[in-house]
Amino acid sequence: MCGIIAIISREPVAGRLVDALKRLEYRGYDSAGVATLIDGELHRRRAEGKLRNLEARLAEQPLSGTIGIGHTRWATHGVPNETNAHPHATARLAIVHNGIIENFRELKAELEADGYRFASETDSEVVAALVTREMDRGADERSAVAASLRRLEGAYSLAFLFRGNADLLIGARRGSPLALGEGDGEMFLGSDAIALSPFTDAVRYLEDGDWIVVSHGGHEIFDAEDHPVERPLRRSTGKAFYVDKGNHRHFMQKEIYEQPEVIGHTLGAFVDMTSGRSRIPGGQRFDFSAVRRIALSACGTGYYAALVGRYYFERYARIACDLDVASEFRYRESPLDDVDLALFVSQSGETADTLASLRHARDAGIRTAVVVNVPESTMAREADLVFPTLAGPEIGVASTKAFTCQLTALAALAVRAGVDRGTISGDGELELTRALAELPRLVNEALHREDQIELLARDMANHRHALFLGRGFSFPLAMEGALKLKEISYIHAEGYAAGELKHGPIALIDDTMPVVVVAPHDRVFEKTVSNMQEVAARGGKIMLITDESGTKAEAIRNARVLTLPDMPEILTPIVYSVPLQLLAYHTAVQMGTDVDQPRNLAKSVTVE
Structure with a gap:
């Protein structure tokens, strides 16, 4: 997760920009930079690597200026180097950006045709050029930003600094978070309250689609339709806690909403967004072409991520996969003679059973790899290959953003494996990676269904049991949705392959049994509809999660339907996770349970 900070003050800001960026180091980054306005002119200092490199640059070439922006970048489009580091600048403005602009290629071609030239490989520089073109055509700063935002597709947070105007910052967010901090005669924009906490505890959190105009004396906030709005002033706990809940009631809810951002950064590790080519992250070398069989293993939510991973590897790379719960793998x-890679999935990298399984595979002479969220963990240190999930700290015990980042990493790895093995052509790779690039936007659209999901949760809270059904990619999601519900609401829930309904679970169906069906309009949709018919015939209460095509096609009377956008099949496990998370979350809130720390559970299980 990149970090953004912007300050408008009466005092020099460069040092404070760097101090704020240090508080965002936990988000992960590979370059950093700041820009300030000195006598109306834009000046930048950028450096590859850690913030100490930027500090050294500033010691050699200090920056004055009482207004400025800063950024820590995790590379998505373009390699991590100084040229691709933020802030990006034109003759008129500088910007910092977090997120992925999906349509940057089309916008870049359009801008190049108009004579605009680019210095970096990033999608972010396109935003700077787009706003600059509006200003070149006569628009003022705020009109230029408003017009440009309407052209952007994807998820983003942005901060703009304008040449010649020391009393103006503009920020915007869609999908990625951004907050306003209010001080005494000075104002701040930041990725979260942690960045702002050295300066103020008075924070306003922008809502999705908002953009904001900031001056020394105040601010104006506009919604996605450019209507003036107010957002409540809150007292942040950022000074007391390392990670802050922001404007969310629980850490779990905050982490659900961080998913567009963290998925984007995980994608950046596995896909070169500039070329559209998949890659093994971190400069590691591994070729899937000789891999005949993969042994997958994990615990809990990680196990369901691995189950989706098996579908990915078998479908796209044609590699046979074994899958075990880690507590069973060793015993x-x-x-293991024909296993060429043992792949383990863990959020913490310390899960006792999964770590023991990794060591078992290593002792058997098998190459080991981990999909892990903590790069300093024991598993990451002991494995041959490390595939990082850049979810950042996850405080809620029930995994949300770590799970979807695991799925993202596994999807991208399966694409890489398919390319290595020749089961995916060059054009096929581009099609799949461009589909993956849509994930932040689509996850953000799923989040916009929260009000509908909350209504479903109010009904779910009246029951003590629930069934979750799915086929294909949706079968693991059915099990994960059931796990989430029982973890935090204490409602007994089971997830089944929909085709197994008539082999036993159908005996449970009556008018008191809610049945959540995960069914995008895919190859097995009609078969899932048949299973829904069986539930409906017995009076079951159906909650259907499908897409626009599925909503048009299904004809189950009395089913409550939640409709997501149509999307490529590779994306459905990731995007459809979001409504299942929100359903569990709001059910638990309705029931008054401890959402972030449910009874009897620990975040990391470090004993067998």
């Missing part, structure tokens, strides 16, 4: 005494 099953399965022959």
